[in-house]
Amino acid sequence: MYANKLPKLNFIGNKENLAKLICDSIPQDARIFFDAFSGGSSVSFEAKKRGYKVIANDIMKINYLISKALIENTTERLDENDLNILFSGKKRKGYMYKNYKNILFFPEECEELDQYRDNVNKLKNRYKKSLALVLIRRAMVRKMPYSRFNIPWNKIIQLRNEEYSYEKYGRKRAYHNKSIKKHILDNLHEYNSSIFDNKRKNKALNANIFNAVKKVKADVIYLDPPYNGTMNNYFSFYGPLDELIDSKKHKPFKDNFIDRKKSLYLFNKLFSSLSNYKYWMLSYNNSSYPTREDLINLLREYSKSIKLIEVNHVYKLTGKENKQNNREFLLIIENRLFKQEKLKRKKQIRKFQEENYMQENSLFS
Numbered sequence: 001m002y003a004n005k006l007p008k009l010n011f012i013g014n015k016e017n018l019a020k021l022i023c024d025s026i027p028q029d030a031r032i033f034f035d036a037f038s039g040g041s042s043v044s045f046e047a048k049k050r051g052y053k054v055i056a057n058d059i060m061k062i063n064y065l066i067s068k069a070l071i072e073n074t075t076e077r078l079d080e081n082d083l084n085i086l087f088s089g090k091k092r093k094g095y096m097y098k099n100y101k102n103i104l105f106f107p108e109e110c111e112e113l114d115q116y117r118d119n120v121n122k123l124k125n126r127y128k129k130s131l132a133l134v135l136i137r138r139a140m141v142r143k144m145p146y147s148r149f150n151i152p153w154n155k156i157i158q159l160r161n162e163e164y165s166y167e168k169y170g171r172k173r174a175y176h177n178k179s180i181k182k183h184i185l186d187n188l189h190e191y192n193s194s195i196f197d198n199k200r201k202n203k204a205l206n207a208n209i210f211n212a213v214k215k216v217k218a219d220v221i222y223l224d225p226p227y228n229g230t231m232n233n234y235f236s237f238y239g240p241l242d243e244l245i246d247s248k249k250h251k252p253f254k255d256n257f258i259d260r261k262k263s264l265y266l267f268n269k270l271f272s273s274l275s276n277y278k279y280w281m282l283s284y285n286n287s288s289y290p291t292r293e294d295l296i297n298l299l300r301e302y303s304k305s306i307k308l309i310e311v312n313h314v315y316k317l318t319g320k321e322n323k324q325n326n327r328e329f330l331l332i333i334e335n336r337l338f339k340q341e342k343l344k345r346k347k348q349i350r351k352f353q354e355e356n357y358m359q360e361n362s363l364f365s
Helices: 019-024 042-049 061-072 080-086 095-100 107-120 126-143 153-160 162-169 180-193 209-215 234-246 260-271 292-299 320-325 338-362
Strands: 032-035 053-057 203-205 220-223 279-285 305-312 327-334
Touching: 019 042, 032 042, 042 053, 042 061, 053 061, 061 126, 061 203, 061 234, 080 107, 080 126, 080 180, 095 107, 095 234, 107 126, 107 180, 107 234, 126 180, 126 234, 153 162, 209 260, 260 292, 279 292, 292 305, 292 327
Parallel strands: 032 053, 032 220, 053 203, 220 279
Antiparallel strands: 279 327, 305 327
């Protein structure tokens, strides 16, 4: 029995609790939905459930694999034979052992990760491989205090001590000390059950935002960039996940929207690149920079039709004060340049056809 329910991801900034509101706000005449900063794919997943053709993009490889496994994939699940392959062989001293033993994980845990990462390559297709890596990701996140990978090792040891955790927080958090294999098996059914076919050719992309917007054709683009001024350094939070996939060190991303000095420039650069999308949707919050007013002033250069939806929203992974005061807002923009861009494309196609016609006729004159 398949539930078509988004599995648990523990992704900082995930819009799981807002996905229904966001998708309720998609303009009625839209058919193709482009989630340009897909992250944990919660909005893409909700849009897929509603029957849209979904294109999900993220610059992080692990997030791309989440959308590959849950959005683009329609039928492939991990079965008993796949698990036998994944868990086969012996632990080995590979990339994670050499780079992250006694830094993020205990040595035997790194060896287990290296064993499974090698075995993923033996699975028979890209969707099974993606799903296996996403399950390994889930296991790694569950073992990590605060669900992120920038915690000092001495703090990790302290927080993984179940007696200390009970004394400090009133619960032992025993899941930190389950094996990688146990976490994979515990989450397998939930992830397998989330895979379904909405009868659309959905697509996952792994591209810089400014490259992605040039390639993708869609009716509506949804923008959920990192929020400047909040917990937004996804490279430090999740970088080791991408390193596990590629077995090499990665450099911080360019155009990451978290540099306060560049953020207004990047937003303006992004908006000026979206003339081929009829509708834009932008998520942001009241604690971030640029401010809501800054963004609306920028957007007025491109549209007179700007709708604002604002809602209280609690992020589980923020401080107590921020939890109570945080407000999330969604801007829905109808692009006034879209008709001009559409007309321009029609003229270009007509000109191309006429030139071809003249060239073909000249061959027989």
